[in-house]
Amino acid sequence: MKIGVLIKQVPGEESPLRVAPDQGWIDETSVNFETNESDSYALEEGLQIREKNGDGEVVVISMGPEGRTQKVIREALAKGADRSIHITEEGPPETDPLRTAGVFAKALQEEQFDLILSGLQSLDLGTGQTGVILGELLGMSSATLVMETEVGENSIRVKRELESGWFQWVTLPLPACLSIQSGINQPRYPSLKGIMGAKKKEIKPLPKAEIIESNVNQSITRVYSMQKAKQTEMITGDIDQQINRLVEAMRTEIKVL
Amino acid sequence: MDILVALENNSGSIHRMSLEALAAGQKLASEMNLSLSMLAMGKNGGDLAENAGKFNAEEVLLLENPLLDNYSSDGYSQAITSVLEQEKPRFVFMGHTYMVRDFLPRVSARLQIPFVSDVIQFRIDDGAPVFTKQVFNAKLGADIVSQSKGATLVSFQSAAYQSDQAEAGAAAIRSISIEMDSSAVKTQSEEPFKEEAGGVDLTNAEIIVSIGRGIGKEENIPIVNALVDALGAELGSSRPIVDSGWLEPSRQIGSSGQNVAPKLYLALGISGAIQHVVGMKGSKNIVAINKDSEAPIFEIADYGIVGDILEIIPKLSEAVQAAKN
Numbered sequence: 001m002k003i004g005v006l007i008k009q010v011p012g013e014e015s016p017l018r019v020a021p022d023q024g025w026i027d028e029t030s031v032n033f034e035t036n037e038s039d040s041y042a043l044e045e046g047l048q049i050r051e052k053n054g055d056g057e058v059v060v061i062s063m064g065p066e067g068r069t070q071k072v073i074r075e076a077l078a079k080g081a082d083r084s085i086h087i088t089e090e091g092p093p094e095t096d097p098l099r100t101a102g103v104f105a106k107a108l109q110e111e112q113f114d115l116i117l118s119g120l121q122s123l124d125l126g127t128g129q130t131g132v133i134l135g136e137l138l139g140m141s142s143a144t145l146v147m148e149t150e151v152g153e154n155s156i157r158v159k160r161e162l163e164s165g166w167f168q169w170v171t172l173p174l175p176a177c178l179s180i181q182s183g184i185n186q187p188r189y190p191s192l193k194g195i196m197g198a199k200k201k202e203i204k205p206l207p208k209a210e211i212i213e214s215n216v217n218q219s220i221t222r223v224y225s226m227q228k229a230k231q232t233e234m235i236t237g238d239i240d241q242q243i244n245r246l247v248e249a250m251r252t253e254i255k256v257l
Numbered sequence: 258m259d260i261l262v263a264l265e266n267n268s269g270s271i272h273r274m275s276l277e278a279l280a281a282g283q284k285l286a287s288e289m290n291l292s293l294s295m296l297a298m299g300k301n302g303g304d305l306a307e308n309a310g311k312f313n314a315e316e317v318l319l320l321e322n323p324l325l326d327n328y329s330s331d332g333y334s335q336a337i338t339s340v341l342e343q344e345k346p347r348f349v350f351m352g353h354t355y356m357v358r359d360f361l362p363r364v365s366a367r368l369q370i371p372f373v374s375d376v377i378q379f380r381i382d383d384g385a386p387v388f389t390k391q392v393f394n395a396k397l398g399a400d401i402v403s404q405s406k407g408a409t410l411v412s413f414q415s416a417a418y419q420s421d422q423a424e425a426g427a428a429a430i431r432s433i434s435i436e437m438d439s440s441a442v443k444t445q446s447e448e449p450f451k452e453e454a455g456g457v458d459l460t461n462a463e464i465i466v467s468i469g470r471g472i473g474k475e476e477n478i479p480i481v482n483a484l485v486d487a488l489g490a491e492l493g494s495s496r497p498i499v500d501s502g503w504l505e506p507s508r509q510i511g512s513s514g515q516n517v518a519p520k521l522y523l524a525l526g527i528s529g530a531i532q533h534v535v536g537m538k539g540s541k542n543i544v545a546i547n548k549d550s551e552a553p554i555f556e557i558a559d560y561g562i563v564g565d566i567l568e569i570i571p572k573l574s575e576a577v578q579a580a581k582n
């Protein structure tokens with residue numbers, strides 16, 4: 001089974017987020033990029049399916065600028081992906097999911113994947129669309145919010161998460177494109193051996209500029225910090241003063257003590 | 258027709274988030290002087306259309322087709338695509354539900370039109386709507402405009418607009434039909450189910466102490482348990498804690514977990530992503546402790562402390578204990 005996994009690089013949770021002076025995007029200079037959370041789960045699912053099947057290939061695909069994209073790709077290769085495709089991007093990042101998925105569709109058409117896995121949504125843009133659009137463009141069946149997979153002969157049965165604790169099993173014909181929800185598995189860490197082995201694995205570069213063809217359909221005009229909606233009492237002082245005030249509030253205002 | 262609000266069908270009644278999308282649609286209609294219609298489909302579509310007819314709109318389109326009785330991504334993406342080709346609206350508004358996430362991007366792909374998803378508000382600028390959505394896990398906002406030559410698909414975040422603001426009125430029902438054959442639906446769906454019951458019920462808890470990824474590692478959970486005991490509270494958590502297997506799934510609070518409204522919700526090391534917030538923002542008092550002064554959780558907190566929970570929790574347990582004695 002040939003499996004493609006989309007992994008995006010996004011700012012790590014601890015990274016400072018500052019809006020760029022032109023307000024077009026964030027200032028990326030001191031940002032530490034990591035693999036998007038649900039994409040790590042998608043990769044793990046791909047690796048587990050390959051291991052269960054006994055053979056097959058896991059190819060990771062990421063679009064982004066040089067350094068940080070290589071970093072997340074290397075990590076995926078170290079965890080056990082077989083090879084990778086780096087769609088190199090210069091200038092501002094793509095923020096139109098129809099264009100992003102369009103680039104992936106063209107870049108991946110010839111691969112003829114049986115299965116493409118993506119994360120449910122990216123931390124930065126969070127459109128939750130890229131994987132689903134890609135599946136449609138490549139004529140694959142698709143399902144989102146996937147929490148379990150069972151590969152069959154020419155089909156795949158997946159457990160989908162619905163709202164407020166409900167689930168549903170759906171069987172899709174292959175080839176299929178799945179958006180993976182976090183929590184589906186426990187992502188592995190790369191082993192030392194994996195890290196060494198990754199150095200020899202392929203990272204195929206493909207310039208985005210040579211692939212992209214569609215017009216812009218939606219664009220971000222401005223990024224900014226949002227106004228606060230609620231009055232919050234920020235409790236200041238040293239830690240003991242903070243705790244005293246909080247306990248007092250619990251007793252006299254919240255009335256739980 | 259300018260605006261089409263496609264309704265999500267709750268066995269014949271209108272999904273709350275569709276009413277919110279309707280309120281948003283009516284606002285756009287009045288601000289830009291546009292006409293608005295609704296679309297009803299799925300099982301008991303007739304009842305849904307009748308319910309929709311009690312709201313202010315030009316008309317309610319009723320699409321009845323046995324292939325649409327049960328939801329499937331294949332069926333719904335095809336049906337909406339055909340309806341848009343026939344009716345040619347400029348805007349399609351829906352709630353940002355799990356169903357919409359699942360099929361609406363496919364309509365965007367088929368028709369090559371933008372889908373602006375998870376919108377929290379819009380305003381009119383230069384004669385066109387500017388949509389706002391949260392980016393970077395709710396830490397920043399982004400304004401988005403559409404360059405579509407055809408329709409623009411828009412989904413609204415839960416509670417972005419108020420369902421009780423949807424204006425009542427009378428709209429005529431018009432039946433429409435599209436061509437669809439059974440080979441169109443290639444997937445097979447089984448009955449929805451809930452995981453084994455027996456987990457904790459947090460919905461009646463008076464105090465919830467809830468932990469997020471800021472707790473750092475599983476070994477730190479006992480220090481929180483001490484605070485939970487001191488307060489006589491229940492322990493809850495954000496999703497990553499459950500994803501990591503540190504707490505059982507029934508302790509998860511948020512859109513895919515429990516919906517709670519205790520007297521006191523203590524959010525410890527939780528950033529305040531919307532999917533968490535929807536499950537706890539009804540709490541009477543929210544106390545947030547987070548080391549990042551810009552964490553979005555402070556936006557909905559009544560009391561906030563910027564600090565390290567690993568340092569604060571043990572001291573707070575002691576202080577609570579002392580206050581009780």
Ligand SMILES: Cc1cc2nc3c(=O)[nH]c(=O)nc-3n(C[C@H](O)[C@H](O)[C@H](O)COP(=O)(O)OP(=O)(O)OC[C@H]3O[C@@H](n4cnc5c(N)ncnc54)[C@H](O)[C@@H]3O)c2cc1C
Binds near residue numbers: 013496
């Ligand atoms: C469809 C969908 C459904 C989802 N459903 C849910 C759901 O039901 N419930 C849910 O919770 N999430 C849900 N999520 C995930 C959600 O988007 C967030 O990823 C999640 O809520 C983040 O959890 P967190 O706040 O614990 O972690 P993070 O966002 O990583 O935040 C950790 C916070 O801890 C702070 N911190 C770190 N160390 C310390 C310290 N020592 N002291 C104090 N503060 C510290 C950091 O500053 C940060 O703010 C869902 C996502 C999707 C896409």
Ligand SMILES: Nc1ncnc2c1ncn2[C@@H]1O[C@H](COP(=O)(O)O)[C@@H](O)[C@H]1O
Binds near residue numbers: 119121129
């Ligand atoms: N630039 C990218 N590189 C690799 N994968 C991506 C990229 N953008 C989006 N994806 C994938 O698409 C998923 C959904 O992203 P989004 O539509 O931005 O919410 C992500 O979780 C990734 O798996």
